[in-house]
């Protein structure tokens with residue numbers, strides 16, 4: 001992190017300001033944790049902060065301290081547009097492309113505010129005045145913690161802020177299992193625990209909070225599991241009719257793709273999901289173990305991207321056409337996948 005950037009950010013935060021904090025569409029634990037952690041911090045300095053989420057947050061995150069302060073663009077467009085227009089600073093957290101805010105993008109583009117990007121996805125787009133981007137860091141929350149230290153805010157990191165930061169670090173590392181976890185990650189967690197956070201409580205709230213529909217949809221995806229051992233690949237799929245009959249709720253398919261990686265001999269896992277409103281829109285998630293780059297694969301073939309070991313993409317067509325396309329593409333990656 002360059003010192004001059006930290007100094008510039010410090011300068012921007014000297015006077016009390018109207019500040020908008022924006023997570024990506026379909027915010028996850030890291031997006032919500034980083035936005036709320038930053039909000040609590042900035043409020044301590046007397047700034048007037050508003051978190052504006054493009055859309056709603058899954059129920060397993062609704063306990064996060066400060067959650068009730070969040071404004072939702074899809075529910076209250078007028079209020080959200082006012083907050084964006086009045087902002088002097090806009091922080092965009094946990095994404096690298098303004099299009100990830102959905103329809104909010106036009107209002108952000110029209111805002112007078114200086115934009116500060118804080119994120120850990122690869123290849124950030126050039127939309128911000130100040131960019132804090134580090135794809136080697138496991139979560140935006142971990143990066144935010146480092147920024148707080150560099151700004152000299154260490155003493156202000158209380159139990160509430162620590163809880164928010166831990167949430168994002170935990171969810172983006174698969175509970176500290178992913179290769180992005182370093183000794184520094186654990187150092188920071190140690191500091192957060194010293195602040196009195198209840199880690200097992202946080203795990204319980206996030207992971208032992210499944211609805212019946214979520215577990216049944218997981219069951220259906222596992223029934224639809226296919227293994228292509230030649231390519232050390234597993235794929236699953238969910239059709240719209242499955243989602244309907246099992247009473248799908250937003251967020252229910254989150255994380256299912258990771259089950260493919262739990263299979264012995266599988267290093268690449270994919271799930272294809274028909275959109276609940278349009279079965280020709282196929283959402284795809286990719287996960288890998290080791291060197292195979294989900295980011296490159298998603299970027300090159302499925303209009304997406306993300307990280308080396310976790311990425312997303314999309315395609316248009318019948319789900320089985322898309323799966324067949326996927327299987328054909330795999331044949332070009334035989335050497336990479338059989339490592």
Ligand SMILES: [Mn+2]
Nearest residue numbers: 030094140172
């Ligand atoms: Mn993240």
